[in-house]
Amino acid sequence: MLYTPIQFRNIELKNRWVMSPMCMYSCENGLANDFHFVHYGSRAQGGTGLIMVEATGVEPKGRITNHCMGIWNDEQAQELQRIVDFVHAHSESKIGIQLAHAGRKGSTWNNKQISVEEGWETIAPSSIPYHPAERIPHALSTDEVKEQILNFKKAAGRAVKAGFDIIEIHAAHGYLIHQFLSPLSNIRTDEYGGSFENRIRFLIEIVDAVNEELNENTALFVRISGTEYAENGWDLESSVTLAKILKEHAVDLVDVSSGGNIHGAKISVFDGYQVPFSSQVKNEASVKTGAVGLITTAEQAEEILQNGEADLIFVAREILRNPYLAVQGSFEMKENCFFPHQYTRAKISS
Template sequence: MLYSPIKFRNIELQNRWVMSPMCMYSAIEGMPNDFHLVHYGSRAQGGTGLLIAEATGVVPEGRITNGCTGIWNDEQAESFRRIVDFVHQHSKSKIGIQLAHAGRKASTWNGKQISLEEGWQTVAPSPIPYMEGERIPHELSVEEINGLVQKFKEAAQRAVNAGFDVIEIHAAHGYLLHQFLSPLSNNRTDEYGGSFENRCRFLLEVVEAVNEVLDDNHPLFVRISATEYAENGWDLDDSVKLAQLLKEKKVDLVDVSSGGNIHGARISVFDGYQVPFAAKIRKEAGIATGAVGLITEVKQAEEILQKGDADLIFVAREILRNPYLAIKGALETHEECFFPKQYERAKK
């Protein structure tokens, strides 16, 4: 099953391996460069079914750091096009991009907030900093929220123009859209705060806007944090309800991670620790899910799929260690997988 194809809209992935979006902190003014070409190109040569480019800012102040990629202008999109074209020309991989806004967790380096001179003023649903001692984020007005919905839409259009196959919206890990979802970071009293429906409104508006520029050849994924491991915070039951709404809004897959919004939250980490979240959402919301979280071996990934816990396997650290993870697994299990013709002599 791990090496069986799967379709989302009209896009078919050659296998169920996905390279998770991971920040590389190597861009200049949001522009991807030769590092990114080699980074993504090598994983495509490694047989990965889908690559998802790192969290990419839809506006300059949406970046996590000064070294993060952006797609708020056409020049950045053209730089991405070179990477997308390479992946398409030299592999069977598909490539997506994660559109993001870091909100109150922006303007950082090495996990610490940087000065206004080096960085920028952060924004959030409410004037609550992520960590004690950080600058108070600017509380977004309704007009500013509406403007950001448009920025996500424009970024999605640039991504489509650059040739990306899949669009993913980042609503996890304590970044802006997640901040709106959580009652611990959102204490607004207008239509974007208070009730569950109001706290979901911003994300759902972004989903609707992005879908306006997508067609049957461009699936839409959303990454969420299934729980934030905090009392009275966003939890798994909330995520199931959200996933049901996302399905109604024509989201094709929920990429299920966890945590990131509450500083100091205690998380018990072990191999596959987030898989049960993906399983519950898949079963109860009736939507395709991606499993992520210390998945390192072919047998482990196959079992997740065979049990019906997820539809895709998102891999992060292991694919950094081994760009040829998919090929290696296929050779071990005697499955079919893309193999670069230039390397055929190493196949046997």
């Protein structure tokens, strides 16, 4: 199954390998540069079915750091289009972008909050900092919440114009959307807080707004944290319920990660530790899912797919170590995978 195509709307991925979105902290003014061109292009040359561009801020305050990527203006989108065009012209890979807002976890460097003078005033659904030592974030007014929804919509429009095949909304890892989802970080009393239905409203309205910018030639994924590992917090049952609703709102795949919203949460990390979350969401909500979390080999990935625990395999650290993970896996499994014709002399015959 790992080297079997899969379709989302009119987008066909040639295999189930996905380069997981990973921040590179290498932009100036949110602009992609030559590093990103090589970074993403090399994974496409390695046969990866889908390349996901890192968390990309929908406004300047949406970044995690001053050096994170942005798509709040046309110049940024044009630089990203250069990468998209290369991937489409010189590989069989599809390419997506993760639209994000860091919320209260923004204005940082090396995982520490920087000053307002160096960074910016952070925002959140409620006046609750991620770490007690950090400054209190600005609680968004109802009108400001709606402005953020519009920011996601505009960013999606730019991404579509740049040629991206897939848009992923980042609703995981304790960033702004996740902050709205969790009852531990969202204590609002308006239409965006309180009940489960109110806490998911921000995400659902973003999904609907983004879908207005899409058509059958651009698919929509959402990344969630399956659990935040905290009592009375966002949990797997909530994720399953949310996934069912996302499916009703034309989301094509739920990318299931975990954690990130509660400082000091205890997480037991081991190979494939998040796969059970993907499996439960997939099978209980009847949605396509992506599995992520210390998946390092083709054999491991194939087993996850064969067991019906996910539809796509998102790989992070291992694909940083080895841009040719997908094609090398195809050699081992005697499967077909894109390999640049310029490199044919190095191809291992099956």
